[in-house]
Amino acid sequence: MAKKKRGIKKNVRQVFQYYDYNLLVSVILLTCxxxxxxxxxxxxxxxxxxxxxxxxxxxxxxxxxxxxxxxxxxSQIDYHILTRNFAGWLYLIANILLFLTKFIGTELNGAKRWIYFGPVSFQPAEMAKVAIILFLPTLIVKMGKNMRTWPAFFTVLIAGGVTSFLTYVFTDNLSTAIIIAGITVGLLFIVFPDSRPFVAGVILVAVVAIAVVWYVKGSVTSDSFRLRRVQVWLNxxxxxxxxxxxxxxxxxxxxxxxxxxxxxxxxxxxxxxxxxxxxxxxxxxxxxxxxxxxxxxxxxxxxxxxxxxxxxxxxxxxxxxxxxxxxxxxxxxxxxxxxxxxxxxxxxxxxxxxxxxxxxxxxxxxxxxxxxxxxxxxxxxxxxxxxx
Incomplete structure (x- = not known):
């Protein structure tokens, strides 16, 4: 007598490819x-x-x-291709353009932040943000487990610091320099296991900010453009x-x-x-x-x-x-x-x-x-x- 076949349930794992349409919709809505x-x-x-x-x-x-x-x-291009072939070059070109802005840039509204190539103009500081977002992750991944060490920490910090420094000194763009520094510190915070340098950094920034405000409040006027902005903020x-x-x-x-x-x-x-x-x-x-x-x-x-x-x-x-x-x-x-x-x-x-x-x-x-x-x-x- 033939044995009855009993249905056996098997767990089947299906792999689904994902695409974040929600992010795309948010981009479209904000743009509109x-x-x-x-x-x-x-x-x-x-x-x-x-x-x-x-x-x-x-x-x-x-x-x-x-x-x-x-x-x-x-978005259809694999980001590995972009980082492997362009991250280093984009970082280098962005830093060179930041440096050149002081010498070949066009001054608008009292600041020399634009470079013109014929009818096309752009701000190298904006390119620098994307360059940092591509280059620093590539550098961190290449370091691998060495990223837990202090030499690797300072290597990444210097890489981001150079771009931030060039942005501030050669384009006089403090806000973008702060953002680039923030991206650098944020990425380091994610991958570096020791939290002490970040705590020390927060304390240092707080002390400097309090000292600047205290100095500005005690002074009648200032020749520094940055300090005058603090005076305006206070009153x-x-x-x-x-x-x-x-x-x-x-x-x-x-x-x-x-x-x-x-x-x-x-x-x-x-x-x-x-x-x-x-x-x-x-x-x-x-x-x-x-x-x-x-x-x-x-x-x-x-x-x-x-x-x-x-x-x-x-x-x-x-x-x-x-x-x-x-x-x-x-x-x-x-x-x-x-x-x-x-x-x-x-x-x-x-x-x-x-x-x-x-x-x-x-x-x-x-x-x-x-x-x-x-x-x-x-x-x-x-x-x-x-x-x-």
Missing amino acids: FGLIMLYSSSAYSAQIKFRDDMYYFTKQAAISAFCLVAVIVG PEANSSVGGYQVMQGLYAIGSGGFFGKGLGNSLQKLDYVPEAQNDMIFTIICEELGLFGAIMLTILFAFMLYRLFFIAQNAPDLLGSLIASGIFIHIALQVVLNIAVVTNVIPTTGITLPFISYGGTSIVFLMAEMALALSVSKRIRFKDQEA
Whole structure:
């Protein structure tokens, strides 16, 4: 008599390829929101300067549309190929361009940070951020287990410190130098097992900051541009003629918006009360027109993007991918926090844009390059699903 065959359940593990569409959607939403607010904040000044109220919007929209397509295409490229073939060269070229900016750069708004190649212009400092995000993870992975040693720690610290130093000294861009230093320290914190140097660094920075504030409060005036900014931060009303005007007008815009704002397009401060409102101070116009509600919604969008970057870093297939995603996370987080802190006068004024929102073609190009890298890492993630 034939034996009855009994059904035996076997566990079958299926491997699924992943692609973080959530991150892509957050990029698209932030870009679209940024374009809307860019037009709203810049239409008046563009009409006055160029007799075209869509001047800034048209340029930014064209670059953004091209970059979004490039992100989708570029994310299909394996990030290992990029790091293996381009990380070192990009780091070297970025540092050389930072050095040359002081000698061949074009001065705009009192700062020499732009290099022109015919009709094309860009800021090497923006390239330096991407170069650091690619190069330092590559360097850390190559060191392997040696990364636990002090010589390796200082090697990475010096590599990031050189770029930060060149950014500050040769382009006079303190905010970007701080961000590059923050990315370097953040990546070291992730891979280095000893927390003592980071604690000592935080204490040192706090002591220096307190000493500077104490010195500035005790002095009547200062010839230093940086120290004058601290004076403006401490008392913007008394220093309205040397930088406090922009801060005060920005705070007026934020305060007058209330919870739901005056309505899209109804800002008064963008009528040349807040200079260059479409750049660093665009968050103040968002608060005035969309109120606290709009500011919260924007913050949630940024938080969602950072969450997706954190998710990619956690689930990356290797340390290299995890560090690249972590570097992008640190960059976006620092830039968002610093911009909002500046426009709300929590910290002294420094020229730093709001990612995906502020006007700037170079900024958009390299931010999108970072998003392409993050999506490339996400595409190599593999999840296993167990079925009965």
